[in-house]
Amino acid sequence: MEEKKKLRQELINQREALSKQEWQEKSLALCEHLQQFLAHATVVSPQRIILSYFYFRQEPNLDPLFELKQYNWGVPRCVGETLNWHCYQPSDPLEKGKFGIREPKPEAPLCPVEKVDLILVPAVGCDHRGYRLGYxxxxxDRLFEQSPWRDIPKVGIIFDFAFVPKVPVEAWDIPLDGVCTDCGWRISL
Known part of the structure; x- marks a missing residue:
C-alpha cells in the first residue's frame, strides 16, 4: 500500500510540473489519437454513449472530444461513494462537485447503462497489464465490479510518462481493456 501511495504522488507531481503549454499540447495529442480511434472503431455504434470525465489536477483534458457531435457523451457525478453517469452536451450547465471537479447538475438525464459502448477512464498511471493507479x-473499482459495467470496454487515459512498468495491484483491481496516451495507444483496444 505504501508503494502505491509513493508511486501515485510521484506521478501526480510529474503531471502537475507540466507547463500549461505542455499540458495543453499533450492533451490535444491524446484527443487526436482518441478521435482517430473513434473514427475507425467498431466498438462505438451510432446513438450509443461514450463515458468520459472532466479533468482534475492536470489530468489529460478531453473536453475537445465533447465537440464531436456524432457521439453521445456521458460524464460522472459523484454521489456518496458512487458515480452516477449523466448525458452531457457542451452547452449543459455544470457545477463544482465535492472534490472540486466539474459535474453535471443532479437533474441532468442519466445515461442508460445498456446504451454505453465505451468508458474513457482517468488514471494517475497504468501498466502494460492494463492495471490502473487512481487517486x-x-x-x-466499485463501478467496474458491477454487472453490466464490467463488460463495457474501458480505456485508461494518461500522459505517456505515467505508463509505468508495474502498478501495485490489490485483489479488487480490475484491468482496463486499453490504454491511450499522448504518444498513442500503449494497449490497443
Whole structure:
C-alpha cells in the first residue's frame, strides 16, 4: 500500500510540473489519437454513449472530444461513494462537485447503462497489464465490479510518462481493456 501511495504522488507531481503549454499540447495529442480511434472503431455504434470525465489536477483534458457531435457523451457525478453517469452536451450547465471537479447538475438525464459502448477512464498511471493507479477513492473499482459495467470496454487515459512498468495491484483491481496516451495507444483496444 505504501508503494502505491509513493508511486501515485510521484506521478501526480510529474503531471502537475507540466507547463500549461505542455499540458495543453499533450492533451490535444491524446484527443487526436482518441478521435482517430473513434473514427475507425467498431466498438462505438451510432446513438450509443461514450463515458468520459472532466479533468482534475492536470489530468489529460478531453473536453475537445465533447465537440464531436456524432457521439453521445456521458460524464460522472459523484454521489456518496458512487458515480452516477449523466448525458452531457457542451452547452449543459455544470457545477463544482465535492472534490472540486466539474459535474453535471443532479437533474441532468442519466445515461442508460445498456446504451454505453465505451468508458474513457482517468488514471494517475497504468501498466502494460492494463492495471490502473487512481487517486485511491475506489469509485471506478466499485463501478467496474458491477454487472453490466464490467463488460463495457474501458480505456485508461494518461500522459505517456505515467505508463509505468508495474502498478501495485490489490485483489479488487480490475484491468482496463486499453490504454491511450499522448504518444498513442500503449494497449490497443
Amino acid at each position: 485511491g477513492g475506489g469509485f471506478y
